Amino acid sequence: MKPIRRTVIAVLAAGALLASAACGSGFDDDSSDSSEQRSGPVSLQILIGSSGQAETTAVQEAAAKWASSSGNTATVTPAQDLTQQLGQAFAGDSPPDVFYVDAGRFADYASVGALEPYGDKISNPSDFYESLRTTFTYDGKFYCAPKDFSTLGLVVNTALWSKAGLTEADIPTTWDQLTSVSQKIKGSGTVPLALGETRDRIGAFMVQAGGWITSADGKTATADTPENLQALQYVQGLLKNKYAEYPKALDAGWAGEAFGKGKAAMTIEGNWIKGALQADFPNVKYTVHPLPAGPKGQGTLSFTNCWGIAAKSKNKDAAVKFVEAMTTAEQQLTFAKAFGVMPSRQSAGAQFTQQYPSDKAFIDGAAYAQGPVNAPKMDSVLADFDTGLQGLATGDPKALLARLQKNTESALGQ
Amino acid sequence: MKAPQENAPPRSTFSRGPCGKRRSAARGGEAVAGWLFVAPVVVILGLFLLLPILMALWVSLTGWNGQGSPFRSGVPFVGADNYTSLVAEDGLPRQDFMTSIRNNLYYVFLVVPIQTALALGLALVVNQRMLKSKGFFRTAFYFPSVTSSVAISVVFLFIFANSGAVNALLGAVGIDGPVWFNDSRGLIHLLLDTVGVNSPPGALANHDVLGLSWWDWLSGPSVAMCAIIALVVWTTSGTFMLMFLAALQNVPQQVEEASLIDGANRWQRLRYVTLPMLRPTLFLVLTLGLIGTWQVFDQIYVMSQGNPAKTTLTPAFLSYRTAFKDFEYGRGAAISFVLFLIIVVMTLLQRWILRERKS
Numbered sequence: 128m129k130p131i132r133r134t135v136i137a138v139l140a141a142g143a144l145l146a147s148a149a150c151g152s153g154f155d156d157d158s159s160d161s162s163e164q165r166s167g168p169v170s171l172q173i174l175i176g177s178s179g180q181a182e183t184t185a186v187q188e189a190a191a192k193w194a195s196s197s198g199n200t201a202t203v204t205p206a207q208d209l210t211q212q213l214g215q216a217f218a219g220d221s222p223p224d225v226f227y228v229d230a231g232r233f234a235d236y237a238s239v240g241a242l243e244p245y246g247d248k249i250s251n252p253s254d255f256y257e258s259l260r261t262t263f264t265y266d267g268k269f270y271c272a273p274k275d276f277s278t279l280g281l282v283v284n285t286a287l288w289s290k291a292g293l294t295e296a297d298i299p300t301t302w303d304q305l306t307s308v309s310q311k312i313k314g315s316g317t318v319p320l321a322l323g324e325t326r327d328r329i330g331a332f333m334v335q336a337g338g339w340i341t342s343a344d345g346k347t348a349t350a351d352t353p354e355n356l357q358a359l360q361y362v363q364g365l366l367k368n369k370y371a372e373y374p375k376a377l378d379a380g381w382a383g384e385a386f387g388k389g390k391a392a393m394t395i396e397g398n399w400i401k402g403a404l405q406a407d408f409p410n411v412k413y414t415v416h417p418l419p420a421g422p423k424g425q426g427t428l429s430f431t432n433c434w435g436i437a438a439k440s441k442n443k444d445a446a447v448k449f450v451e452a453m454t455t456a457e458q459q460l461t462f463a464k465a466f467g468v469m470p471s472r473q474s475a476g477a478q479f480t481q482q483y484p485s486d487k488a489f490i491d492g493a494a495y496a497q498g499p500v501n502a503p504k505m506d507s508v509l510a511d512f513d514t515g516l517q518g519l520a521t522g523d524p525k526a527l528l529a530r531l532q533k534n535t536e537s538a539l540g541q
Numbered sequence: 542m543k544a545p546q547e548n549a550p551p552r553s554t555f556s557r558g559p560c561g562k563r564r565s566a567a568r569g570g571e572a573v574a575g576w577l578f579v580a581p582v583v584v585i586l587g588l589f590l591l592l593p594i595l596m597a598l599w600v601s602l603t604g605w606n607g608q609g610s611p612f613r614s615g616v617p618f619v620g621a622d623n624y625t626s627l628v629a630e631d632g633l634p635r636q637d638f639m640t641s642i643r644n645n646l647y648y649v650f651l652v653v654p655i656q657t658a659l660a661l662g663l664a665l666v667v668n669q670r671m672l673k674s675k676g677f678f679r680t681a682f683y684f685p686s687v688t689s690s691v692a693i694s695v696v697f698l699f700i701f702a703n704s705g706a707v708n709a710l711l712g713a714v715g716i717d718g719p720v721w722f723n724d725s726r727g728l729i730h731l732l733l734d735t736v737g738v739n740s741p742p743g744a745l746a747n748h749d750v751l752g753l754s755w756w757d758w759l760s761g762p763s764v765a766m767c768a769i770i771a772l773v774v775w776t777t778s779g780t781f782m783l784m785f786l787a788a789l790q791n792v793p794q795q796v797e798e799a800s801l802i803d804g805a806n807r808w809q810r811l812r813y814v815t816l817p818m819l820r821p822t823l824f825l826v827l828t829l830g831l832i833g834t835w836q837v838f839d840q841i842y843v844m845s846q847g848n849p850a851k852t853t854l855t856p857a858f859l860s861y862r863t864a865f866k867d868f869e870y871g872r873g874a875a876i877s878f879v880l881f882l883i884i885v886v887m888t889l890l891q892r893w894i895l896r897e898r899k900s
Contacts, residue, residue, distance in 0.1 A: 211865045218870075220609045235868055340695045375723035375849075378703040406837040439609075507867045511633060514850045518725065 278492030335421025727760030
């Protein structure tokens with residue numbers, strides 16, 4: 128038995144070596160062909176991380192329109208798991224030509240050279256909101272055109288609000304007012320605020336206090352500051368007094384669900400809550416307001432995707448033309464109508480507010496919004512911070528921030 | 542009885558002589574044919590098992606950033622850096638990895654014994670000759686094993702929800718159930734809490750082993766992890782019950798009757814007759830259980846994604862997250878190789894413990 132086993136291993140090893148040698152040439156990346164561009168009618172592959180059927184259909188229709196008017200073909204594929212599928216496509220050297228890039232992921236892709244910095248080739252780039260352009264700028268280069276954006280707002284359940292004896296005039300505009308209305312709502316037997324347990328919600332308080340995790344250029348860690356501490360201490364106070372509850376404690380997957388079920392009178396969510404409530408809880412009446420201002424004024428968070436173009440795409444010219452067509456003010460308003468996003472071009476803003484007056488608080492947030500952390504290798508650090516935030520009610524905010532500071536510094540290579 | 546045995550030729554010469562000769566003379570050509578027969582499997586295993594493993598091993602030694610092939614000339618070779626970041630360097634990667642090891646250790650120590658004992662118990666029950674409608678019980682116990690683990694995970698999410706069946710049952714007997722999948726408190730910490738120890742003693746909190754303090758190592762499985770443990774025990778014990786059942790039906794009835802005649806009671810029959818005869822199956826079940834529990838992934842992916850507070854993070858899920866979410870492909874591959882080593886060592890250890898002891 129022994130000798131036979133040894134022979135089997137030897138044969139396997141030899142086979143493996145042969146196979147890897149044979150494959151070797153196939154894996155090799157021919158650098159010359161990546162810059163070669165095709166002319167004539169091209170076939171664009173577009174991979175989108177769709178929010179649902181409405182978005183998929185809208186993008187497919189827009190792409191078909193562009194394809195027929197330009198004589199090219201465009202295939203839109205909705206991804207099951209965009210990050211993973213893109214990762215595999217980049218590793219296999221066959222990325223789609225155009226794809227969604229999440230703002231939180233943008234720096235990861237840009238830092239390894241996966242993205243084509245085409246931002247300035249799009250007409251009138253300064254029409255995009257300043258905060259969105261900053262989000263998609265890496266090493267001084269504006270990489271990709273923002274698709275649309277969302278900001279956080281304070282969503283108030285009208286019925287529960289009046290049940291607590293509150294009126295329109297009581298809508299909180301400062302932290303102190305938020306605390307005092309929460310007290311009243313809690314007195315009426317309702318959970319005042321459903322708050323998502325991540326930096327994507329609690330981070331808004333940090334912005335209102337004048338802090339953030341990194342510096343504006345994304346090169347220095349600024350987590351351990353008195354401003355951030357003040358914000359976390361305030362949120363901790365809300366949690367300790369049961370003025371705010373995390374969604375899981377309210378038996379909901381996210382704060383919007385808890386709000387829709389009527390388990391909380393207020394929540395802090397983005398404009399996606401509109402579609403979600405319409406679909407799942409059509410009878411809930413609510414209003415949207417700007418987030419209460421902190422000690423350093425108003426602050427909110429923005430979330431956005433951009434139309435990324437692969438640096439290895441063979442059809443970059445056509446891809447830029449495609450993105451151009453997708454980001455016109457007119458097309459963005461069509462998307463806004465189809466799946467409730469907000470246009471990333473300022474020139475479309477006025478018309479949007481006119482059509483959707485109830486979303487005014489969301490779009491006004493663009494003026495003072497903070498985008499996601501714009502630095503590579505930060506995802507696991509931020510996930511670790513989220514872990515800390517999950518235990519914020521009983522944790523030590525100072526230690527939490529010190530840990531975030533240390534991890535951010537090591538991720539940024541400071 | 543004795544006479545014929547003495548007359549018979551010694552067994553060894555009977556079997557060794559003629560057979561040994563024939564093998565050397567006539568089987569040369571058969572070896573080639575044998576290799577031809579196994580060639581398809583050798584090729585398939587080499588291509589789809591061994592080759593990817595070697596490729597992953599290479600990736601674990603590089604700083605590949607996921608752009609293009611990892612076998613190009615430009616990919617930086619970093620030696621053992623990915624491995625040292627997991628075990629030797631103070632930082633987030635080591636902390637995450639050690640947390641995942643801790644979680645999985647508690648998971649293995651609970652799941653493997655419980656599922657083995659439960660499977661054996663079910664098999665013994667179903668094997669009773671007196672039991673009516675055996676087929677029904679066999680099917681019922683085996684059913685969870687053939688159902689998709691993702692579907693079962695989702696159902697368990699509902700059962701363990703805040704207002705779900707489990708908490709409703711607990712509520713009926715006056716217990717205020719925990720918020721299962723949001724509760725990161727460890728069981729041992731909770732036990733200590735009942736005797737009044739609710740903050741870590743300095744000796745435990747201030748001394749680190751591999752990036753985690755003793756207090757963190759000794760947390761026990763979190764409440765959320767316990768829900769997953771319950772799920773896994775329930776789904777896998779059916780499969781292992783089937784293995785025990787097959788082995789039990791191989792236990793000759795005569796042996797059992799002989800022990801009855803010798804006056805052995807129920808417990809003695811189980812302990813000294815049945816269990817020793819089940820030893821190979823026990824080894825199989827424990828090994829499969831050990832390997833399966835160290836590789837737990839789908840339940841974590843569906844139910845908790847490592848949350849709350851990283852207490853359901855396991856090395857397999859961490860490897861996936863590190864590679865495909867953080868784009869640290871080298872470190873992700875390194876985690877999977879360390880996991881492989883852990884499984885091999887654990888299996889060898891268990892083999893050594895369960896070895897046949899010659900008295």
